[in-house]
Amino acid sequence: MELMQRPRFQNAIKALVLLSLALFLYTRLASGTLFFYINQRFMVYTxxxxxxxxxxxISYRPRPRNAAAGEEPHSHHTLGCIGLIIVLLPVVLGVLVPPQPLGAAAMGNRELNITSQTRSVLPAAVRAAAQKDAADRTLLDWLHAFTASPDPARDYAGQPVDVIGFIYHDDRLAENEVLVNRFVVSCCVADASAVSMVVRSPDAAALPNDTWVQVQGVLQPGEWNGKSLPVIVADRVILTDLPNQPYLYP
Amino acid sequence: MICAGLVDLPDLAYNRRMFVDKPQVAPPTDSVIPPTPPTASLRSRWLRWLLTVLLAAAAITAVFYDAFVNGDGLPYLYQRVQTFVTIFLGIFIEAAPFLIAGSIVSGLIAVFVDQSAIDRYLPKAALPAALAGGAMGMVFPVCECGVVPVVRRLYEKGLPLSIGIAFLLAAPVINPIVILSTYSAFGWGSVFVGRIVFSFLIAVVVGMLFSRARPEEVLLPAVCQAHHDACCAVHDHSHHLPSAPLGQRFTQAFNLAGDDFFDMARYLIVGSMLAAGMQTLVPQSALLAVGQGPVLSVIVMQALAFILSVCSTVDAFLALAFAGTFTTGAVVAFLVFGPMVDIKSSLMFLSIFQRRVVAYLIVLPLMLSLLMGVWWNLNLGW
Structure with missing residues (x-):
């Protein structure tokens, strides 16, 4: 403990911890995995x-004593062992557990937005979604579009769909059905909520949870949990890589 | 992982005194402040350890039960851990920039702000003081992570209690950035106006409640000592070194910023872990299912605000997602209460205030925003 208390040692430790936090953030930024954690518009804050x-x-760098006339800048705080361990936890956990975006495991604990009736959204987002070409719409755009319609299942029947998402099997679905999902993140993953659409495909059962797929097909009236809503009748389900930005931003 | 957070929690309380917060100044002989006994009695300490261990055991049991009974064992457990780590790092990475910015502001205040300026320019009477505190966020645009080091530093410069508390509670909402983000989410309307007006009112009311309190009853001994010396101008302990060269003053400011960062980051990290743990273990649907009616809906949204611990700069967009499902009073309560108090910020309060006061600072805004939400639902419609 003696060593822990020495000012020079303290300064060195503090500087190292700060640098390792900075390095940790930098590696996440450089590898693009930063987007697994936060909305891209907060990248600049990072x-x-x-x-x-x-x-x-840098301010903790060793300085020659009595360099200037005034007293040497000094610090009154001592960082203890436990404080040190806690501050290093993000780095330690970040290194031990390889970065991975939220996936099927997080679905059970979150609100699913499948029928959009309950979700109120920015009018601007709804307009923007309505203007997009059907094939360009993301899962979130589709949900926005459905909000604007009193009976989306009928109004959108026959429209072509081309969306990307990960697979999640829900017990309430039929054998040949599966959910394709994206998480919507407004700030960081703590506020993630899933947007999902039901996909009808003969391959449904063969796709494991968390597989990233591109689904191309046509909307048809269907049902979820007793409510009528559009489902995707898939023509093609193509396996894809994890997108650069796994989440959608409202 | 979750248990790590729980186990560390009481440690923080002990070690804050033992390891980290070495008093900023040597105890002066002319002090009127009685020294606070630093050690809890042995029995209560054992009791707390026992409680922590039991809680940790319960959490571990819950995790394993969940994994092996409901899920498919180890892979499921690993996925849960993965989710936990992702959410924890998400909250931390999101909050870290604001915390380091707040710490740097705090360091700059320490070195460059003359403490007599606070005496000179800020009002003394209870109501004007609390009002000034509530509005100070317009000048210091900080969110709920950044405001904590700034308030602590201002207390050390002799800021009156009520101003600091009103500032602490109001600043995360009453600042240009948050006002703008709320406007872009909800537009000009009752939710926008309600959020600003009620955040301000609640912060001012709680601030005024503390206007008669003595600093030694409210602040931690180290903060209180500096506060007392600043108020009574015993001698200038501050880091305000007008004679030193500019470079040295900046170094000093950044040194102090680093100390603040280390002090607060511990609370932020434990708080983020708790929030992530709650999010991994407690399904949102359970919470949302009970959330109907004029009273329950408000309570549920408050609980959600506390657990989610989302930064106040963006919570408006999140609240929008609940606007259809929940009563308007509940959404406003979420927007008013969340920025004032959540898991991580209430833990960070522990670095300024005594534990009893932190409890007040959680309960008072909780009760006031609950009242507001229920009143809103009953009088202005759901």
């Missing part, structure tokens, strides 16, 4: 955080 952490770390 850059600020890295700069801030490095600046603060």
């Amino acid at each position: 850059v600020f955080a890295i700069v801030g952490l490095v600046l603060v770390a």
